Amino acid sequence: MSSALWLAVIASALGTLLMRLLPLLWMQRHLKRLGDDDLEAMPQWLGLLGPLMITAVFGVSLVPTRTDAISWIATLVGLLATLVVWRRTRTLGWPVAAGVAAYGAAVMLVAWGT
Amino acid sequence: MSLQTAASPTRPWLTGAHEALPLLGGYVPVAISFGLVATQAGFSAWEAVLISTLIYAGASQFLFVGMVAAGAPLWLVVVMTLLINLRHVVYAPNLAPWLPPSRGWPWLMHGLTDQVFALAHARLPQLPASQRLGWFVGVALLAWASWIAGTAFGAVAGGELITRWALMGEILPFALPALFLVLIAPRFTSRRWSLALGLTTLIALLLTVLGLTNLAIPLAAACGALCFQVVKFDPTAPGERHE
Numbered sequence A: 001m002s003s004a005l006w007l008a009v010i011a012s013a014l015g016t017l018l019m020r021l022l023p024l025l026w027m028q029r030h031l032k033r034l035g036d037d038d039l040e041a042m043p044q045w046l047g048l049l050g051p052l053m054i055t056a057v058f059g060v061s062l063v064p065t066r067t068d069a070i071s072w073i074a075t076l077v078g079l080l081a082t083l084v085v086w087r088r089t090r091t092l093g094w095p096v097a098a099g100v101a102a103y104g105a106a107v108m109l110v111a112w113g114t
Numbered sequence B: 001m002s003l004q005t006a007a008s009p010t011r012p013w014l015t016g017a018h019e020a021l022p023l024l025g026g027y028v029p030v031a032i033s034f035g036l037v038a039t040q041a042g043f044s045a046w047e048a049v050l051i052s053t054l055i056y057a058g059a060s061q062f063l064f065v066g067m068v069a070a071g072a073p074l075w076l077v078v079v080m081t082l083l084i085n086l087r088h089v090v091y092a093p094n095l096a097p098w099l100p101p102s103r104g105w106p107w108l109m110h111g112l113t114d115q116v117f118a119l120a121h122a123r124l125p126q127l128p129a130s131q132r133l134g135w136f137v138g139v140a141l142l143a144w145a146s147w148i149a150g151t152a153f154g155a156v157a158g159g160e161l162i163t164r165w166a167l168m169g170e171i172l173p174f175a176l177p178a179l180f181l182v183l184i185a186p187r188f189t190s191r192r193w194s195l196a197l198g199l200t201t202l203i204a205l206l207l208t209v210l211g212l213t214n215l216a217i218p219l220a221a222a223c224g225a226l227c228f229q230v231v232k233f234d235p236t237a238p239g240e241r242h243e
Helices: A001-035 A044-061 A068-090 A093-113 B012-019 B023-040 B045-054 B058-069 B074-098 B105-111 B114-126 B129-164 B166-187 B192-211 B212-232
Strands: none
Touching: A001 B045, A001 B058, A001 B074, A001 B105, A044 B074, A044 B114, A044 B166, A044 B192, A044 B212, A068 A093, A068 B166, A093 B023, A093 B166, B012 B023, B012 B129, B023 B045, B023 B105, B023 B114, B023 B129, B023 B166, B045 B058, B045 B129, B058 B074, B058 B212, B074 B114, B074 B212, B105 B129, B114 B129, B114 B166, B129 B166, B166 B192, B192 B212
């Protein structure tokens, strides 16, 4: 890799780190200035945007690797299994395991049947 | 791995690492793909691993090696990489109220990916302040290590791995949407929130299907926020418990 390419890697890495880091320092200063370390001190738009960004990442991640009918059906089956187990257990690990298992079972069943 | 319980008081980092395990289902296959794509684009295995170690941001890394391989000007490669990662600016401020004072936090922000943010946003408020740093270290380090290790695997043996374990590579990434669903499900507390969250999901999904993955996250979140601000339901109506 040429030195120019290394510089591009370092600039991208540093820029990404600063985008993750500087807003933290700004917010910490903001909270300190208000002398209030709780959610009341957080701008309302920011508190709204956090959960919505996670939801948007969820929407993006829903698109399967192969966008055929089998994968979409398996996605629905997997989501349903995840939701059912989450409602019963209210845990983090079991619903994910159940969702992956159901998704895998659906993919393999359909692949086996065709 | 309960959403309600605290971390182990003596080893919160272990609880963090344990709770980050579902992330690996999504990270490792994508990291293997990146290692493979990077070597196919002319980067050596070490270079691919270093890119994953230093930049550590999935989509932008694929763009980086793709643009370099296509001969794009390097300044444009950097600008595009940073533009894709711009969404990260809202993550840390959302976590700030739950981060107890420590000099370690600025360094740990290197590990604040989409997935780590989603997990931390749900879990940090539930943990005692004394356990949050350790918990975050466990989550961030395991996720980072899996991304680096996956890249190395992909760069060295990606072609063979993908041929032999094609179905696993297709199934394991479902861990990510399953995890995100568990993290956002408790937020469907009112019709107003449900509408905003549903709309955000739908827009992000549609934009991704249309091939606009990088635009999908900020645009869908902005539409969801607009919907939340504009649409207001009668608070006395059934289903409007609290917001």
